Amino acid sequence: MKSTWEEVKNLLKSELPNNHFTLWINPLTCLNHHPTQLVLGCPNKFSRKWVTENYLTLIQRKFHEIGGAIPEIQLRVQLPGPITNPQNTEKEPLQLPLPEIDAPRGLKKLTRLGDFTFDSFVVGPCNQFAYSASKAMALNQHWDYNSLLMLANTGLGKTHLAKAVGCQLLRENPALRVNYVTAEDFTNEMVLALKTNQIDQFKQKYRRTCDVLLLEEIHFLGGKEKTQTELGHTLDALANENKKIIFTSAMPPKDIPSMSKELSSRLTSGLVTTIGRPDFETRTRIISKKADEHHLKLDHEIIDMLADALKRDIRQMESALKCIKARSELLNLKINRELVREILASLVTIHRSVSSADVQMIVCQYYKIDPEMMQSKSRKKVLSFPRNIYAYLCKKLTDETLECIAKRINRSHSTVLYASELIEKKMRTDNSIQKQIAFIAEKLEELMKS
Structure with a gap:
């Protein structure tokens, strides 16, 4: 195995730039070997780490190229031995002095x-x-x-x-x-x-x-x-x-x-x-987890308030939590709705988000039907058409899951998808439906600002 290692070193010498070989490979020495294991000595911990991260796979590949068994390679820091010739104090260093090397810019450890x-x-x-x-x-x-x-x-x-x-x-x-x-x-x-x-x-x-x-x-x-x-x-x-x-x-x-x-x-x-934007439920779990990481104790009401307002991305959530923690600790303030509202005001434009209940209410008012009738199994157009409008607007304007939207009208999530697609298709050719939806959406926007 020792002679095989020397053969591998020669192969590495012919492939690697001279300064790389001299600095990292040549100082490696065979400390111990078995048919399935090779222990190589390194001059210092930095050398061991660098060789492991940058050359170990290449070394194993060279063992494969020469047709020998690929051993398990271990790298150990080799302690300097005693000086055998006291008169010759200028001993050749095991490794060239290390220059100030930064990890390559593109390689993030x-x-x-x-x-x-x-x-x-x-x-x-x-x-x-x-x-x-x-x-x-x-x-x-x-x-x-x-x-x-x-x-x-x-x-x-x-x-x-x-x-x-x-x-x-x-x-x-x-x-x-x-x-x-x-x-x-x-x-x-x-x-x-x-x-x-x-x-x-x-x-x-x-x-x-x-x-x-x-x-x-x-x-x-x-x-x-x-x-x-x-x-x-x-x-x-x-x-x-x-x-x-x-x-x-x-x-x-x-x-x-x-x-x-x-x-x-x-x-x-x-x-x-x-990867899409997280829904409300996922946002609450992200905020809860991030709050724990920042050692913030937030009640469910505050977490829901944050999840309702912070919809852009996870970085926005982290920024809000850091601001809450800083203001609470630096000003010795209790974390309450007023404090959180002030923080959110600097991060997002706060409007109450549209919910399926809001959509249902406005749709029922517009088409003059009772909200309970939305759950009816009847397929009459006077009921099915408002249900389809409800499904389309909920899918387009709310952050709720299809299951939540479907539950309010006693339907399945696949029905919500079908109804939404049906309205989209009709809107392409029917201007009256376009105007109805635009009017209802405008009323929902006014409701959110009120």
């Missing part, structure tokens, strides 16, 4: 992202599929997809899920090479590599020594032809070796300006999921 776990992610109807797909990939469950594209607006959790995948994979296998990078950083890193004549090292990092690629914000690539071409080759190389790839974007690749059809096809060749 996932050890700093430990808070992004699946357990801390609040699951709701808006993100259930994306959550399930991400977790399946992180747990190495056998399925037909090695790539996952998550589409969502800013602040809805796609970054949380992407990083949770990386963290989970690293917990299962710390030696795994996981590259987390935004499309902007990928582009900047490639430009720098071209300017400094280090494009081969750049390609090696993202193609040959990468086991998992987490690429965020691919909508940034619009119009960047050279980056799109390089990324396309990188994705082909990773796909050929069945590597895991996760993308996130604020828009579908087909809608990204000046996105090549070839790259768009690669990005959507795996599983594609979307």
